[in-house]
Amino acid sequence: MSRTLSTTPRADGYRMPGEFEPHDETWMIWPERTDNWRLGAKPAQAEFAAVAETIAVSERTTMVASKEQWRHARDTLSPEIRVIEMSTNDSWIRDSGPTFVIDGRGGRRAVDWMFTAWGGLRGGLYFPWDQDELVARKVIDVEGVDRYRAPIVLEGGSIHVDGQGTLLTTEECLLNPNRNPDLSREDIEGFLYEYTGATTVIWLGRGVYGDETSGHVDNLASFVRPGVVALTWTEDRHDPQYEISRDARRRLETARDARGRAIEVVTIPSPGPLYLTKEEAWGIDEVEGTKPRTPGDRLAASYVNYYTGTTRIVFPLLDERTDDEAQAILQRLYPHREVVGVPAREILLGGGNIHCITQQVPAV
Numbered sequence: 001m002s003r004t005l006s007t008t009p010r011a012d013g014y015r016m017p018g019e020f021e022p023h024d025e026t027w028m029i030w031p032e033r034t035d036n037w038r039l040g041a042k043p044a045q046a047e048f049a050a051v052a053e054t055i056a057v058s059e060r061t062t063m064v065a066s067k068e069q070w071r072h073a074r075d076t077l078s079p080e081i082r083v084i085e086m087s088t089n090d091s092w093i094r095d096s097g098p099t100f101v102i103d104g105r106g107g108r109r110a111v112d113w114m115f116t117a118w119g120g121l122r123g124g125l126y127f128p129w130d131q132d133e134l135v136a137r138k139v140i141d142v143e144g145v146d147r148y149r150a151p152i153v154l155e156g157g158s159i160h161v162d163g164q165g166t167l168l169t170t171e172e173c174l175l176n177p178n179r180n181p182d183l184s185r186e187d188i189e190g191f192l193y194e195y196t197g198a199t200t201v202i203w204l205g206r207g208v209y210g211d212e213t214s215g216h217v218d219n220l221a222s223f224v225r226p227g228v229v230a231l232t233w234t235e236d237r238h239d240p241q242y243e244i245s246r247d248a249r250r251r252l253e254t255a256r257d258a259r260g261r262a263i264e265v266v267t268i269p270s271p272g273p274l275y276l277t278k279e280e281a282w283g284i285d286e287v288e289g290t291k292p293r294t295p296g297d298r299l300a301a302s303y304v305n306y307y308t309g310t311t312r313i314v315f316p317l318l319d320e321r322t323d324d325e326a327q328a329i330l331q332r333l334y335p336h337r338e339v340v341g342v343p344a345r346e347i348l349l350g351g352g353n354i355h356c357i358t359q360q361v362p363a364v
């Protein structure tokens, strides 16, 4: 049974844990819409399946699929992966799904943020988003946990936490008038404190160059553990990403986290730059209300968009020239987890990556 509570996680002693803390489960959504996934979504489905199988080695995995795709998803995936029928508009459960919070005494609840497809009527990526808006509530219902309805538009990919009171986000996204135009920075910080239990917000500036989410932090930077942040990086001064990453590093290195610690920044080279090819663009259906794709568009590629599983790091393979270096850095950062790369260009073509398509349920 799931009740909707009128209190907040902070008031009730709940906090959002770091992703590196143990999980009970991961949720994903099977891709299907042909105006975002090329060639009838078949290449993307193969990559989503590989991500799910890779995670399922480390933790229980649930795949959501529409009534049209349930059977295909079920027949494609291993029996260990649970497949649940659910209506959605697309496959970004990091953003449309709930954020779970725990109290350290066996309690687990979830936050249901307002979802408007990354900008609503001010440049959102598709219309309508009514079914995605219900995803968090449905997942919460299946999990049988109590729900907090947060009165703020926010996607899970726009925040990362260290589980000890520090929250990382970007001004480009959370202060963007396309999300909560009537809220000030202080108002937004107040909601972040109430609904994640954080006590300190570290504001980065812009997200990865060309990121259509208005610069989600999960494509730019990620907490490896308290006090250590991985940051996407380029040494190419002519790349617009150069200044963005340097600004983020400056802000991180001059910040103090919620416990007063300095933050160590570890850089991971960006792949590419990578661009949408003519052939790839051709395979995507053009539909009114959905952001169109044009050959030559720069892809917002980043290795930092990885999933931190309980025993495995699942990271995107994006560029043969840099994949091995990214893997080696991640393995140094996570010596006790197996680092596994999964081909992810098709996921990238949809506008995000492995972190964006997964949502963990923390262990209690």
Ligand code: KQY
Pocket: 036, 092, 094, 095, 125, 157, 212, 213, 216, 350, 351, 352, 353, 356
């Ligand atoms: O990166 C994400 N968190 C979501 C990307 C959405 C792209 C929709 N085309």
